[in-house]
Amino acid sequence: MPPKKAKDRRKKAKDRRKAEQPALRELLRIPPGRKVDLSSYDPRATPAGPPDKQTGLAATTLMGEDLFELQERLYAAATGGDRRRLLLVLQGMDTSGKGGTVKHVVRVFNPSGCRITAFKTPTEEERSHPFLRRIFQALPGPGVIGIFDRSHYEDVLIVRVHDLVPRAQLGRRYAQINQFEEMLADDGITIVKVFLHIGYEEQRRRLLQRLDNPDKHWKFNPGDIEERALWPDYRKAYEIALERCSTRTAPWYLVPSDRKWYRNWAISKLLLEHLEELDPQYPKDHFDVDGFRKRLLEET
Amino acid sequence: MPPKKAKDRRKKAKDRRKAEQPALRELLRIPPGRKVDLSSYDPRATPAGPPDKQTGLAATTLMGEDLFELQERLYAAATGGDRRRLLLVLQGMDTSGKGGTVKHVVRVFNPSGCRITAFKTPTEEERSHPFLRRIFQALPGPGVIGIFDRSHYEDVLIVRVHDLVPRAQLGRRYAQINQFEEMLADDGITIVKVFLHIGYEEQRRRLLQRLDNPDKHWKFNPGDIEERALWPDYRKAYEIALERCSTRTAPWYLVPSDRKWYRNWAISKLLLEHLEELDPQYPKDHFDVDGFRKRLLEET
Numbered sequence: 082m083p084p085k086k087a088k089d090r091r092k093k094a095k096d097r098r099k100a101e102q103p104a105l106r107e108l109l110r111i112p113p114g115r116k117v118d119l120s121s122y123d124p125r126a127t128p129a130g131p132p133d134k135q136t137g138l139a140a141t142t143l144m145g146e147d148l149f150e151l152q153e154r155l156y157a158a159a160t161g162g163d164r165r166r167l168l169l170v171l172q173g174m175d176t177s178g179k180g181g182t183v184k185h186v187v188r189v190f191n192p193s194g195c196r197i198t199a200f201k202t203p204t205e206e207e208r209s210h211p212f213l214r215r216i217f218q219a220l221p222g223p224g225v226i227g228i229f230d231r232s233h234y235e236d237v238l239i240v241r242v243h244d245l246v247p248r249a250q251l252g253r254r255y256a257q258i259n260q261f262e263e264m265l266a267d268d269g270i271t272i273v274k275v276f277l278h279i280g281y282e283e284q285r286r287r288l289l290q291r292l293d294n295p296d297k298h299w300k301f302n303p304g305d306i307e308e309r310a311l312w313p314d315y316r317k318a319y320e321i322a323l324e325r326c327s328t329r330t331a332p333w334y335l336v337p338s339d340r341k342w343y344r345n346w347a348i349s350k351l352l353l354e355h356l357e358e359l360d361p362q363y364p365k366d367h368f369d370v371d372g373f374r375k376r377l378l379e380e381t
Numbered sequence: 382m383p384p385k386k387a388k389d390r391r392k393k394a395k396d397r398r399k400a401e402q403p404a405l406r407e408l409l410r411i412p413p414g415r416k417v418d419l420s421s422y423d424p425r426a427t428p429a430g431p432p433d434k435q436t437g438l439a440a441t442t443l444m445g446e447d448l449f450e451l452q453e454r455l456y457a458a459a460t461g462g463d464r465r466r467l468l469l470v471l472q473g474m475d476t477s478g479k480g481g482t483v484k485h486v487v488r489v490f491n492p493s494g495c496r497i498t499a500f501k502t503p504t505e506e507e508r509s510h511p512f513l514r515r516i517f518q519a520l521p522g523p524g525v526i527g528i529f530d531r532s533h534y535e536d537v538l539i540v541r542v543h544d545l546v547p548r549a550q551l552g553r554r555y556a557q558i559n560q561f562e563e564m565l566a567d568d569g570i571t572i573v574k575v576f577l578h579i580g581y582e583e584q585r586r587r588l589l590q591r592l593d594n595p596d597k598h599w600k601f602n603p604g605d606i607e608e609r610a611l612w613p614d615y616r617k618a619y620e621i622a623l624e625r626c627s628t629r630t631a632p633w634y635l636v637p638s639d640r641k642w643y644r645n646w647a648i649s650k651l652l653l654e655h656l657e658e659l660d661p662q663y664p665k666d667h668f669d670v671d672g673f674r675k676r677l678l679e680e681t
Contacts, residue, residue: 157599183493192492193483193499193530230493285677292674296663299457303668306676363596368603374592376606377585 105129105350109334111276111327117320124280124339130346137342144349145189151356152226154363156194159224161364164269167355168220168227169348172234173277174315175305176287178338179230182277185345186352187228196221199230212236212254213261223269233258234322241318242311255325262331271355272331275348276323277338281312405429405650409634411576411627417620424580424639430646437642444649445489451656452526454663456494459524461664464569467655468520468527469648472534473577474615475605476587478638479530482577485645486652487528496521499530512536512554513561523569533558534622541618542611555625562631571655572631575648576623577638581612 108128111117131137155166169187171179183197198219207215213233221227237254240246262272279287288305291297308315327333334351338344408428411417431437455466469487471479483497498519507515513533521527537554540546562572579587588605591597608615627633634651638644 157596160599180493184491187492188488190492191484192487192490192495192497193480195492197492199493285680289674289677292670292677295666296457298666298670299460299664301668301673303673306673364599366595366598368601370592370598373601373603373606374589377589377592380585 104354105347106332106334106354109336109347109351111323111333111335113327113329113332115324115327117324117327119278119316119320122278122335122337124278124283124337126337127340127343128337130343134340134342137346141186141342141346141349144346144353147353148189148349148356149191151353151359151361152190152194154361155226155356155359156191156224157363158361159222161367163361163364164223165271165359165361166221166223166225166227166269167271167273167352167359168229168265169352170229170232170234170272170274171277172232172238172275172319173338174279174284174312175302175308176284176291177277177279178341178344179277181341182275182344182348183228183230185341186348187226189349190226194224195226195228197228197230200232200235213257216261220265220270227270233261234326237322238315238318241321242314255322258326259328259331262326262328266330271359273351273355274326274331274333275351276319276333276335277344278335279338283339284309284312404654405647406634406654409636409647409651411623411633411635413627413629413632415624415627417624417627419578419616419620422578422635422637424578424583424637426637427640427643428637430643434640434642437646441486441642441646441649444646444653447653448489448649448656449491451653451659451661452490452494454661455526455656455659456491456524457663458661459522461667463661463664464523465571465659465661466521466523466525466527466569467571467573467652467659468529468565469652470529470532470534470572470574471577472532472538472575472619473638474579474584474612475602475608476584476591477577477579478641478644479577481641482575482644482648483528483530485641486648487526489649490526494524495526495528497528497530500532500535513557516561520565520570527570533561534626537622537626538615538618541621542614555622558626559628559631562626562628566630571659573651573655574626574631574633575651576619576633576635577644578635579638583639584609584612 105128127137131140155163158165171182173179180199187195187197196219200215200219203212203215216229216233219227219229237251237258241251265272288301288309291301323333323335336344336347336351405428427437431440455463458465471482473479480499487495487497496519500515500519503512503515516529516533519527519529537551537558541551565572588601588609591601623633623635636644636647636651
């Protein structure tokens with residue numbers, strides 16, 4: 082795309098952003114240091130969202146182009162020594178749409194510049210190390226967009242619900258996580274932590290949908306039903322994690338996710354706002370452009 | 382998507398495939414055991430391709446849906462114990478479009494089910510191990526589509542051109558590579574090795590394009606000009622590699638790549654033909670579907 086057009090589009094995007102007061106991230110951010118009560122957030126809400134699904138889908142598609150271009154700039158900037166990169170952390174109850182977000186939102190990016198990690202139950206090898214070790218190993222390098230489908234937060238969520246480590250150790254993990262994320266930020270990583278908030282009833286609907294479609298059975302995990310019975314415990318564990326780990330450096334964003342189109346729109350928008358703020362630049366020329374052009378033109 | 386519609390589409394695709402005799406892969410395959418003379422392949426050719434660019438772009442877009450669905454099946458099948466997966470190996474001279482293939486072809490897939498590795502100049506750590514070690518570490522797991530942007534073939538290409546290892550050792554690498562690839566096949570990996578064939582003049586055009594657009598300068602590597610001067614040596618090295626390593630188990634495909642739309646179409650088609658042959662299936666139910674449905678419906 083010609084640079085002029087790209088610049089125009091980015092300017093327009095910025096103007097748009099300024100016109101929309103406040104930015105979505107202000108609206109969805111879980112205020113650091115504040116008590117969290119998940120029942121006060123409606124999972125069907127569409128804060129600052131487009132008026133309806135159709136408009137929402139169109140707006141998300143439109144953002145795709147900007148996201149793609151900003152990613153290319155971020156990647157290009159890294160070749161010039163810019164260490165900055167972005168890490169999207171996705172957390173939420175089963176069926177909340179972590180995989181769907183990767184499929185629909187992350188797919189707009191150039192896959193070469195993405196590093197996606199789905200964290201499963203830790204292997205025996207992983208369990209033989211401190212919990213942050215596998216997280217360290219999955220971090221994106223400069224210019225790359227990292228995506229975590231589940232994350233180190235599982236170590237204070239499922240681990241809390243099932244009492245997998247002593248309470249005292251668990252209690253220290255929140256501060257350890259905050260320190261860890263501060264270190265990532267110091268190294269140039271912008272962390273965007275998104276909690277996909279769905280309702281208990283919506284989860285039932287989605288589980289039933291999976292059962293009703295034979296092509297979706299492979300996504301159904303009988304264990305999900307057992308975990309569903311622990312819904313109040315998970316909610317409590319999330320409230321504690323969101324409360325203790327929504328920091329100024331790496332705040333949590335709560336995205337109402339009962340409506341998939343809103344979820345995709347909101348996460349695209351959050352990514353866009355963060356990437357626009359980073360405003361990565363193509364690196365300065367580090368070689369003699371005219372000299373090389375001449376050499377190629379004079380070839381015989 | 383409703384299963385019925387999906388099945389219809391797959392049947393249509395198969396019928397289409399049968400009607401088109403021979404399959405593209407027969408046409409593009411470098412016949413095992415045959416002498417390779419790259420000057421006999423026209424990089425601007427469009428064998429079995431759509432008649433023009435516009436038709437080609439449309440056909441590629443259309444294949445995207447089938448590729449996406451086949452990938453989902455491959456991924457789903459792995460949850461049922463199917464170990465099969467696919468590995469796309471991309472090789473070609475600088476600017477031949479390895480990155481562009483990832484951007485345009487691989488992007489149709491769900492990024493969660495892809496593992497992309499761009500092999501750069503080996504690090505000091507990598508050089509301290511046998512050359513296949515970093516390749517082993519980048520292999521896709523069951524159900525995943527692996528993509529190599531450059532590969533173990535660099536160890537018989539740039540390494541040959543620049544005499545980086547003793548000739549006797551280099552000479553043994555071809556057989557080592559064939560053995561390695563046979564082992565991958567034994568483990569359920571379908572290897573699709575694609576050589577992106579561009580002409581010397583086309584490379585010049587693309588390098589000049591990069592120089593003419595300031596937003597593309599970051600992609601320009603002054604070293605590319607030095608390597609370009611070694612074009613005949615690289616061509617020779619490619620001829621030897623294609624000749625010795627196009628095997629029945631893992632043949633090389635030569636894709637004329639001067640025309641980007643044809644390159645994207647042909648690689649999409651090669652992937653489609655291989656995935657259709659794999660014909661991955663959703664796994665059989667491993668749980669009591671009706672029991673779980675009842676449980677969810679009876680919740681209060």
